[in-house]
Amino acid sequence: MPIGIAIVGSGLFAKEQHLPAVQAATDLQLTAIYSRSLKSAQDLASGTSSSSAVDLYSEDSGPGKSYADLLARADIEAVIIGLPILVQPEFIQKALLAGKHVLSEKPIAKDVATAQELVSWYQANVDPVKTVWAVAENWRYMTKLLFAAEQVRTLGAVRNFRVNVHSLMKPDNKYYLTSWRKTPAYQGGFLLDGGVHMVAALRLILGSEDPITTVSAQSQQLQEYLPPVDTVDAVVKTQSGASGVVSLSWGSSFSDNVFEFACEKGMVRVHFDGVTVNGVDHPIEFDGKGVGPEVAEFARTIVHGRPVEKRQSPGEALADLGVLEGMLRSGEQDGERIQLRETYIQ
Template sequence: MAPVGIAIIGGGIFVKEQHIPAALATPLLSIKAIWSRSLKTASDAAKLIPGNTGSVDLYATDAGAGRAYSDLLQRPDIGGLIIALPIMDQGAYIEQALAAGKHVLAEKPIAKDVASALRLVEYYQRVSAETNASLAIAENFRFHESWPYAAAEIKKLGKVTGFVVRLHSMMEKTSKWYLTPWRTNPEYQGGFHLDGGVHFTAAFRKMLGSENTVESLIAQTSLVSPHLAPVDSINAVMKTKSGVVGSYIASVGTTMRAFEFHIACEEGVVKAESDKVVTTRGIGEQAVTEEKTWERTSGVKEEVKAWAESILSGIPNPAQAPELALADLELMEKMLVSGELDGARQKLEYQHYV
């Protein structure tokens, strides 16, 4: 079967470091074109493709006649697009691609807020019925083996009785991620919590499972490091539909370091990280601890391959469903809103997408 011709939309850090290598790693895809807002950025990205001597066409806002985004969308040899653009811009490009009948793999978060995400999902459902184009959201944490393994271990240990999530780090002014202009001065809620935080809500929701989806929460937010406005720290208390109460503590502006997901169950505890899960079976002196590790991976090569397979099979990969990304976003947004309202309780509506 011939590979799917694709275009890369964007030429930023993640495109260069992750998306292009991932697309090159699977024989199911063939990069035909790159679009960016500037021709220089598109050209720089194209240099990362081995043996590229003009075989990859460049498109950009300043590339001249016949090289606009709309021109790229008219090409019959391009069946899919990987879109990685600033959060505030991405939705419009996704909609245009879907309307043109192109399959889309779009970077997370799905949108700047839940209202925008709902509009995008509704648009996709309406347009895809006519064009048969699919929309997949690139949440690479769903392609880490640790989270589904942890979820399975939790189920073996009986009813969930509590949880503590601690995510502490410092986004420094010198970081290449901070120096991206649209992140330095965010025009969207939550700053780095929205941009990166949906990774963690995705992992957390996967581990809790459908039986323990978050039903409501209260949160306090603050700004500890001024360069990370509007907020950099969240302390939330969550209650699941099963009645379990737990805490979710996250900061991107602290000198503390932590990356821990603890899920307590009737018959033990699971502690999960991106590449390691520690399961404690039993209580007290009878407890037995087991550790399982995986080779560290971003998950991007796995997600891009899965997307390619879904295009060729005509069956969307359930791990890339936009509804899942909507629920990841909702959990983060409700924490931010509760913080803005000095801890007012927030009800959640879309957590049944697990």
């Protein structure tokens, strides 16, 4: 029998990714939707095959339709939480205390301190065997990146690498027009919200055996409408001594999306059209953003009663955030070398 699940948050990502992923997962049955407003919950429900079969909850729906009421339902075993960065921890904690399995969107929290506090709270107050908390990072499920990681493993140790991801987030972009992103009350702006994907991809390809240990960066705000900063250029070093450059920008006139790895036995290059290994192109057709398999794996974890997969673990998400925050902190200190803490080096 499918697991009853609720989607908490009805923003763009919920409409474009969470809803289709839940509908495609044979182990899940969408039972309810919660949003700040009834209208936004209705908008998301309109994308279901039978919106009348999905119960709607919101802050303005009156008695019996609050988030607490949703969590009190025995037929809802799990929730997917995709809310603004600053409010997510409260919703995560309430769901876990109610005994609901949680898949929460990245980043795990607004900063490392908040994330560590949340992880410590989970470890002290919730039995992870009975109640799973997973953190979503769909880039760890993208075919192109998984293929690149496999190829790097076959070519021996990474010696040098570079990541260049540049684009211009325009004022009419649908994500920019989201109010909490337009005026961010958290570090990094789009560098936090989007940059954590690139860090996750880099860490995936480098592998857990060689974590990033130090960073030194410069940051700046190229576009006045993208506070507090929209660009960071960092030199990073791994535990083995491999060094690399990570350049991320949402305020740039450049258009780049390249990950390159020089290994003992050759080179792997990830680019817009696929992956090139030692000069041989491997075109990889885009098969989605990875959210479908990510949600399906979360469901299987619950069905089989097993621990959360490593690539969905809060510890892995904390490590992503730790690297990115190290870049931002170094940028604030004019390139000061930051040693990453062992607590978030996975």
